[in-house]
Amino acid sequence: MKRSVLPARSAAAEPWAADRSKLMIGKSFATGSDSRVYRGIYGRQAVAVKMIRAPERDDDKRRALEEQFNAEVTLLWRLRHPNVVQLVAAYREPPVYCVITEYMSRGTLRAYLHAREPYSLPPETVVRLALDVARGMEYIHAQGVVHRDLKSLNLLLDDGVRAKVADLGTSCLESHCGDKCSRMGTYRWMAPEMIGDKRCTRKVDVYSFGVVLWELTTGLLPFEDLSPVQAAYAVCVGNARPPISPSCPPAINSLIERCWSAKPAKRPEFSHIVSVLEIYDRCLRQGLPLLPQPLPSPLADFFKLRPFRKMMLLLSSFKV
Known part of the structure; x- marks a missing residue:
C-alpha cells in the first residue's frame, strides 16, 4: 500500500470530498477504457478506489467524464441502502477523478x-x-x-x-x-x-x-x-x-x-x-x-x- 501523494484539501466544499491523508492505495484489480480500480484503505476501512483519467486533448470526452463523475458521486452520496454500494468519499484533481466506495470482496x-x-x-x-x-x-x-x-x-x-x-x-x-x-x-x-x-x-x-x-x-x-x-x-x-x-x-x-x-x-x-x-x-x-x-x-x-x-x-x- 502507498499513501496518496495528492495533497489533502484544507476545506471541503462538497460533503463527499475525501481527506486524502487517510487514503492508502494498493494494487490494481480491474481496468476500464478510462479508469483503473485499486484496492485501498481509507482510514481503517477497506475500499475500492476508482481512478478516472480524462483525456486532456479531447475536450468533449473530458467534459462528459467530468459530468459523469459529478452525477455519480452526488447521487451515491445520498443513497443509503443495504443493497446499494456505498460511496465512502471522492475527489477531483483534473485530469484525475477518484471515486472511493466500499470494497466488495467477491x-x-x-x-x-x-x-x-x-x-x-x-x-x-x-x-x-x-x-x-x-x-x-x-x-x-x-x-x-x-x-x-x-x-x-x-x-x-x-x-x-x-x-x-x-x-x-x-x-x-x-x-x-x-x-x-x-x-x-x-x-x-x-x-x-x-x-x-x-x-x-x-x-x-x-x-x-x-x-x-x-x-x-x-x-x-x-x-x-x-x-x-x-x-x-x-x-x-x-x-x-x-x-x-x-x-x-x-x-x-x-x-x-x-x-x-x-x-x-x-x-x-x-x-x-x-x-x-x-x-x-x-x-x-x-x-x-x-x-x-x-x-x-x-x-x-x-x-x-x-x-x-x-x-x-x-x-x-x-x-x-
Missing part, C-alpha cells in the same frame, strides 16, 4: 456466475440474489432515479455473497431523462426502447433486471453467440430474448418474461417484483411449490407511490 455477479459454469445456481440462491438486486432497485426508483445500465457486471457481491447495485455513472433523474434514452446502457441488457432511442422511463431498468434474472437461472452471458450490436438488432427488430431455461421453476420464468416484455407498461414495478420474490423465498424455505403471482392493477401500483410522486402524476394527467 467481485461482480457476472464473474461469480462465470466461475460456476456450466452449473446453474439452485433456486434458493437465484431468488435470494434476485431479491437483493430488486430491493436495491426498488430503493433507487423510490428516489426518482433511473439506473440505465443495470447488468451483472454492475452488481457486486460482498463477503456474504449479498448483491449490491453499483455504477450509477449513467443514471439520471426520471424527470430529467428526456424524451430519448440516448443508448446509455449496454446492448446485451438494453431495453428495446433504449436501442430504438425512444422515450426513457424507469421501466428500462425492469427489462434489464429480467435479463439479470435470466442470467441467475442459467449462469450464461445473454446472447453469448452474438456480438453486442447483433444482440441489439435481434432485440429491437426481431423481438428476440435469451432462451428460457427448461430446468428453472416456471414461476421464475414467468417473472422473467413479465420483466422483459416489449411493452414497458406491461413490466411490473420493482415494488411488485420484491413482493413476488419474498413470497418465493418463503415458499422455498418451507419446501412449498412456487406459483406465478398475479400482477397488480395500475391503480394498486399508484397507491403504493410516495405522496409527492402521486401528486406529480396527477398534475401531469391534466392538460392545460
Whole structure:
C-alpha cells in the first residue's frame, strides 16, 4: 500500500470530498477504457478506489467524464441502502477523478456466475440474489432515479455473497431523462426502447433486471453467440430474448418474461417484483411449490407511490 501523494484539501466544499491523508492505495484489480480500480484503505476501512483519467486533448470526452463523475458521486452520496454500494468519499484533481466506495470482496455477479459454469445456481440462491438486486432497485426508483445500465457486471457481491447495485455513472433523474434514452446502457441488457432511442422511463431498468434474472437461472452471458450490436438488432427488430431455461421453476420464468416484455407498461414495478420474490423465498424455505403471482392493477401500483410522486402524476394527467 502507498499513501496518496495528492495533497489533502484544507476545506471541503462538497460533503463527499475525501481527506486524502487517510487514503492508502494498493494494487490494481480491474481496468476500464478510462479508469483503473485499486484496492485501498481509507482510514481503517477497506475500499475500492476508482481512478478516472480524462483525456486532456479531447475536450468533449473530458467534459462528459467530468459530468459523469459529478452525477455519480452526488447521487451515491445520498443513497443509503443495504443493497446499494456505498460511496465512502471522492475527489477531483483534473485530469484525475477518484471515486472511493466500499470494497466488495467477491467481485461482480457476472464473474461469480462465470466461475460456476456450466452449473446453474439452485433456486434458493437465484431468488435470494434476485431479491437483493430488486430491493436495491426498488430503493433507487423510490428516489426518482433511473439506473440505465443495470447488468451483472454492475452488481457486486460482498463477503456474504449479498448483491449490491453499483455504477450509477449513467443514471439520471426520471424527470430529467428526456424524451430519448440516448443508448446509455449496454446492448446485451438494453431495453428495446433504449436501442430504438425512444422515450426513457424507469421501466428500462425492469427489462434489464429480467435479463439479470435470466442470467441467475442459467449462469450464461445473454446472447453469448452474438456480438453486442447483433444482440441489439435481434432485440429491437426481431423481438428476440435469451432462451428460457427448461430446468428453472416456471414461476421464475414467468417473472422473467413479465420483466422483459416489449411493452414497458406491461413490466411490473420493482415494488411488485420484491413482493413476488419474498413470497418465493418463503415458499422455498418451507419446501412449498412456487406459483406465478398475479400482477397488480395500475391503480394498486399508484397507491403504493410516495405522496409527492402521486401528486406529480396527477398534475401531469391534466392538460392545460
